[in-house]
Amino acid sequence: MQIQLTWDDPITEEQQQHQFETPIALGRELAQLPTTNHGQPVSQVVLLDANQKISRFHAWIADQNNQLIIEDRSANGSILNGQKIKGQQHPLQNGDVLQVGSYNITITIPQSLSQATIVDASLSTIAQPRLSTIVAPLTEITSAAEVSAPPPSTIVFHPETDAIETQENLLSPLHRSFFPPPALFAADRVSVSALHASGYPVDEIDYAAIGGGMGSFVWVDTLRIAGVKPEQIAVLSIQEKPYKRYETLLRNCQIPRYKRIRSGSDSCPDNIWGWPGYALRDACRSVSTGQLGAALGFLWQVFSEPVLADTYTPRARDVFDAMDREATRISWDRMWRYGSVRSIRKTEDGRYVIAYSATRPPGAPNYRFLIARYVHLCTGYPALKLLPDLQNYRETTQDLKSVVQGYEPHDHIFEHLEKYGGTVLVRGFGIVGSQILDRVYEARKQNPNITLVHLSRSPKRGNQFGVAKRYVENQWEFQPFNWPKATWGGDMRSRLEASDPLQRRELLESWGGTTTASRGRWRQIVKQGIREGWYILKFGQVEKVERSANGKPITFVRNREYAGFDKIEADFVIDCTGLVSNPRDNPLLNDLITHYNLDLNPQGRLHVENSFEIKKMRNDRARMYAAGIITLGGPYAPVDTFLGLQYAAHRATESLAQFRAPNVHYIEGMRSLWQWFKWAANQAP
Incomplete structure (x- = not known):
């Protein structure tokens, strides 16, 4: 019997969906698997768990007389549909949810779909399941050749304008296919x-x-404070403001400049000291305008969060205004160059060459090469x-208005709802x-x-x-930030740095998960919505989404309570599952990974050292570093936070100082104090 198991990866938040042939063994270590009476091969599902609540051989799913059963063989037990089972056998039905450790696994039995057609005959068109696979984490870093690329997202950032575009509307410029010249960039090392x-x-x-976003900004800011001059640095980016993409995403998901973002008081991209x-700063502004109560409120939040008060968060506009001030101080405009980067190669003389287009659309082609000895990659999320x-x-209906991604522009939805x-x-x-x-x-x-x-x-x-x-x-999981605070600079951070890639995977799976910050007012809105009946929570596995006769999306949800489907007809569907973090979805990074067979960590992201160096890209004295979400699963958990970007920048700069890179000094002691005074006085480093 073939079944489908679905769960959310707690690290990348990507949906994992795999089909298996029974029998199936689930556990932490499956070196010694049980044998079957007929010598059947056993599908393995290896689930990591630093809590060690998952046993080495935890559970067994098998087909007994055409009835799917689960047998718990663990020390701590499993949870089936909210009920704990331990050392017992239980029958499984479509839509059952099995919790093993921190994994919530939804079970789908494709063979029974023919029965479901009694409820809706249109479901008979569902494709047959694939062959069984073995799902197991990679034990160490993995070469690119061993990891297959997932299907690309259909919503991407335009390579020339950074605007959010759908693939069907995005026609890549023809010149991207022949620049740089393929023959010139075919070798591992290019002749200068x-x-x-x-x-x-x-x-x-x-x-x-390379990237020009907030990760690039904090690295350049750190370099400047460390002693590097503006004329020694080039920033290649298609966005003049380092926060442009971030601000766009915030605005699209209903966080305009005046609202507060999910960050802390001391994680300041404009101030490496925090x-x-x-x-x-909020308190000082309030005092200057005579709002003493508000000033005391901000200070009270910082000193009492999150136990006695909601966690303090800054306004988006304050973050961006402070970055503009720092950009002027470090001469960002002198270093920034418009550049849509095509490819990167090592050179024969121990440096790197970057092929890019300096054309602002719709201008005439202007292709260039930039040779550098030290390169920093922080390209951000490649897609939605x-x-x-x-x-x-x-793709089927070409309806881009009724079904949207939460980070796409979708104000039309609320305008429609307010009217109709x-x-x-x-x-x-x-x-x-x-x-x-x-x-x-x-x-x-x-x-x-x-x-x-x-849903x-x-x-x-x-x-x-x-x-x-x-x-x-009310089904919302609360945490002030996206990772526990101890991963930012405490015991968890140290533990992660000291671990190997597989141990990091285990730790991150235990620490990760989708959360939102607790806000008193917002929690009251949830309770009010449930009480008044306009906010409805539903559970189940989505089988498909179709268009109704009147043009509305209908979501078919398999309900484990009975053999059938719930049909949810809505005017609009908003997907809030997030952003794509896989570097292979970025053409530049995919080219680099493929050409140099770069090592990937067990999450399929770039493997970096504790200094955030991509060691496989070393070229004599030349060094390449990476930061941001493309390093997820490395030595630092909250890599895409303000503090995470600053931490990566600081570690990379320390590494450059160790390698005696030109004009790079350690930021410590009197140098650090003197540079802070310069920052406070708004004087150039």
Whole structure:
């Protein structure tokens, strides 16, 4: 019998969906598997868990007389549909949810779909399942050749403008196919003389930052404070403001400049020292305008969070304004160059060559080469993540208005709801889901005939590590930030750095998960919505999404309570499952990974050293570093936070100082104090 197991990866938040032939063994170590009476091969599902609540051989799923059963063989037991089972056999039905350690696994039995056609005959068109596979984490770092690339997202950032585009509307410029010249970049090391002979302009620089976002900004800021001059640095980016993409994503998910973002007081991209933090700056501004109570409130939040007060968070506009000030101080405009980077190669003389287009669309082609000895990669999220069934709906119907991704522009939804009312189906929790709910609450003040259906595969139980457990209320899992605070600079950070890639995978799976920050006002909105009936929580496995006769998306949800489907017809569906973090979805990184067969960690992200160096890209004295989400699963957990980007920048700069890179000094002692005084006085480093 073939079945399908579905769960969310607690690290990348990507949906994992695999089909297996029974019998199936689940556990932490499956070297000694049980044998079957008929010598059948056993499908293995290896689930890591640093809590060690998953036994080496934890559970057994088998087919007995055409009835699927699960047998728990663990020390701690399993949870089936919310009920604990230990050392027992239980029958399994479609849509059952099995919790093993921190994994919530939804079980689908494709063979019984023929029975479900009694409820809806259209489901008979579902494709047959694939052959069984073995799912097991990679024991160490893995070469690119051993990891297959996942299907690309259909919603990407335009390579020339950085605008959010759908693949069907995005026509890549033809010149991308022949620049750089394939013959020139075919070798592992490119001749510098051949570059000059190509006829394209060739520039040389000491340091090059590729990406130009907030990760590039904090690295360049740290370099400048460490002693590097502006004329030694080049920033290649298609966005002039380092926070442009971030601001766009915030605005699209209903967080305009005046609202507060999910960050802390001391994580300041404009200030590597973290003091004064945003809360103190907020308090000073309030005092200057005579708002003493507000000033005391900000300080109280910082000193009492999160036990006695909600965690302090800064306004988006304050973050961006502070970055503008720091950009002027470090001469960002002198270092920034418009550049759509095509490819990177090592050179024969121990450096790197970067092929890029300096053309601002729709201008004439302007291709160039930049040779640098030290390169920093921080390209950010390459695309928006769209659930497979919603992606299929959009491709089939070409309806890009009724079904949207939470990070796409979708103000039209709330404008429609405010005028006409209606139903919106939200899939995915986390910070985006909470902002959508807040926006619906505001829309209901204009039109109360609005209903929000929130769909999840299974109820939340709260992730646990040791004795610590996240608080869950009304299916929302609360945590001030996206990772426990101890991963930012405490014991968890040290433990992660000291671990090997596989141990890191275990730790991150135990610490990770989708959370949102606790806010008193917002939690009251959830309770009010449930009480008044306009906020509805639903659970189940989505089978497909189809278009109704009147043009609305219908979501078919398998309900484990009975042999059939719930049909949820909504005016709009909003996917809040997040962003794509796989570097292979970025053409530049995919080319680099493939050409140099770069090592990937067990999450399929770039393997980096504790200094965030990509060691396999060393070229004599030349060094390449990476930062941000493309290093997820490495030596630092919250890599895409403000503090995470600053931490990676600091470690990379320390590494450059150790290698005696030009003008790079350690930021410590009197140098650090003197540079802080310069920052406070807004003087150039």
